[in-house]
Amino acid sequence: MSLRHAVLGLLSESPASGYDLMKLFNASLTSVWPATQSQVYGELNKLTTAGLVEVAAHGPRGRKEYAITDDGLAELRHWLTEVAPTGPQRHDGLLRVFFLGILTPLEAQSYLLTQAETAARAHTAYEQIDRTAEWDDEMISVYGRIALEYGLRMSTTMEEWARWAADEVTSAKARKAGELARAQRGRERPEQDEQPAGERHSGD
Amino acid sequence: MSLRHAVLGLLSESPASGYDLMKLFNASLTSVWPATQSQVYGELNKLTTAGLVEVAAHGPRGRKEYAITDDGLAELRHWLTEVAPTGPQRHDGLLRVFFLGILTPLEAQSYLLTQAETAARAHTAYEQIDRTAEWDDEMISVYGRIALEYGLRMSTTMEEWARWAADEVTSAKARKAGELARAQRGRERPEQDEQPAGERHSGD
DNA sequence: CTTATCATGTAATCCGTTACATGATTGC
DNA sequence: GCAATCATGTAACGGATTACATGATAAG
CATH class of the missing domain: 1.10.287 (Helix Hairpins)
Structure with a gap:
């Protein structure tokens, strides 16, 4: 379930669109948690439904800028402090x-x-x-x-x-x-x- | 596609049933390539269809003892020598x-x-x-x-x-x-x- | 005879990958 | 006007996880 938390984590630093998030994934998270464009857009919709993020602003070209909600931040904190990491699995x-x-x-x-x-x-x-x-x-x-x-x-x-x-x-x-x-x-x-x-x- | 090669690899050491393979996975491969029972049985059937393994013997309780074929060994060698590993991905x-x-x-x-x-x-x-x-x-x-x-x-x-x-x-x-x-x-x-x-x- | 172990399978669901599809805006 | 970039989405497929289902046999 960590794609969700990767997205929440990035949004906790600053609001971003799906497109922005993809750039961030490719720039800094490729080696720890790679994600594809399909996944990110899909996850953003799921997170919105779950109330963990929200569309904070609409921009040109249908851009949706997402921001983390209080519930989202609580979920992120919970994951960071309470959920035990599993470490790398397949090598x-x-x-x-x-x-x-x-x-x-x-x-x-x-x-x-x-x-x-x-x-x-x-x-x-x-x-x-x-x-x-x-x-x-x-x-x-x-x-x-x-x-x-x-x-x-x-x-x-x-x-x-x-x-x-x-x-x-x-x-x-x-x-x-x-x-x-x-x-x-x-x-x-x-x-x-x-x-x-x-x-x-x-x-x- | 590495579950396939993990199974081939284990069978290259000695013939085994799906049940045996599960024990081997849990004993020695848990930390590099975990696999579930469903996966192993499913993969054995796929491998049999592909001709990379064969049922070498039937035992009690419907036990099927699988052995690697020449094609299977060739595939394993190919994977070991020609296919570049990707390294651990998600952490x-x-x-x-x-x-x-x-x-x-x-x-x-x-x-x-x-x-x-x-x-x-x-x-x-x-x-x-x-x-x-x-x-x-x-x-x-x-x-x-x-x-x-x-x-x-x-x-x-x-x-x-x-x-x-x-x-x-x-x-x-x-x-x-x-x-x-x-x-x-x-x-x-x-x-x-x-x-x-x-x-x-x-x-x- | 009952329990533990051996033994194989299926179904549902989710996650990840690849490919395809579409359109708006900016810069030249 | 045209190309590059920005921007979002869907569909198909395969791999992984969990749960369920079933039965044979060896050991006590």
């Missing part, structure tokens, strides 16, 4: 990690290093925003800066983790090669030292 | 941060410190898993360990960030109080005692 990049075992170690490493680069690029983008934005001492921007810092720290951790993980794959490969060598020495029917591409791991 | 905990300005600084701090505690508890839970799980040297568990490390590192970063953020709120409050005092005195008198614990790292 398809990490989901893939669980299944990297079906790839060759080299392919798996390549995947992890790509992840590292993606994180590094994200970090650079956040730094860019940090430099570009004017961080005046207003309360509003204190929290904007805090959210940005989250992005900066998370992308750093992500990159470090991915590089470490790629390295772990190397170590594991080495360990496995060692085991194979030992097994070869111990038995009479040695196998090839490289596994082609179709090796299954059903022997557990 | 309602961070979304709230953007709107903490409508709360009092104390309420905002309380929110951030609760986030820190949640992260700390998550970290402890991951450590518990780390200690409990048997990390044999199989390839499968290499990647399980890597995914767990992600959780460990991210929860640490999250906790540190939240504590830092709570601190920032204090500094901002202090700055604002300072401004008010200066405005009251009505004269210019620059002071240098502020900024208690605010170590910056993106040196500007």
Whole structure:
């Protein structure tokens, strides 16, 4: 139910039209709560019916400027203080990690290093925003800066983790090669030292 | 479209029934790709129609044991190697941060410190898993360990960030109080005692 | 024989995505 | 006049959530 609260939150800063809100979503909330135009207009109508926002002014081209109501502000406060956040839920990049075992170690490493680069690029983008934005001492921007810092720290951790993980794959490969060598020495029917591409791991 | 790939991924490790898969989802994939029972059973039927999995055996109580097909494995490999991950998209905990300005600084701090505690508890839970799980040297568990490390590192970063953020709120409050005092005195008198614990790292 | 577990499914509803449709006003 | 921008909406589709429905079998 958080699209509703994202809209209420933006309107708590200043009145805006659906069109304005879309710009705000794309400018500042893309990475935490993306929304499409359909969604925003639909939600504004629902919020109006529920009495949490109201049309404060009509402008040219059928523009409707929405403002948050007292009920809306109460709902926003309630959400901020009483409703427990759930945290990020789905992460398809990490989901893939669980299944990297079906790839060759080299392919798996390549995947992890790509992840590292993606994180590094994200970090650079956040730094860019940090430099570009004017961080005046207003309360509003204190929290904007805090959210940005989250992005900066998370992308750093992500990159470090991915590089470490790629390295772990190397170590594991080495360990496995060692085991194979030992097994070869111990038995009479040695196998090839490289596994082609179709090796299954059903022997557990 | 990643539910499909989560199911394929689990079936690539061993054949399983829908019931088994649900246990696996709840045991190991809850935090990266949660799925409900309806979804899993529905997806298995779709996957069977698409020829990516097949019913390998029938058991008691109408149990259907599914196995991944060659086409399914090819699809899984394709997804792992060719399809770019999108990363986590929605984060309602961070979304709230953007709107903490409508709360009092104390309420905002309380929110951030609760986030820190949640992260700390998550970290402890991951450590518990780390200690409990048997990390044999199989390839499968290499990647399980890597995914767990992600959780460990991210929860640490999250906790540190939240504590830092709570601190920032204090500094901002202090700055604002300072401004008010200066405005009251009505004269210019620059002071240098502020900024208690605010170590910056993106040196500007 | 009764309960817990195993096992599969359907229906309703909501949320999110993509695409389509339409029109008013401003600036050149 | 024409293009860019401003501005709002609807329709179709698929994914996710919740609730409901049903029954078989193993264990006590």
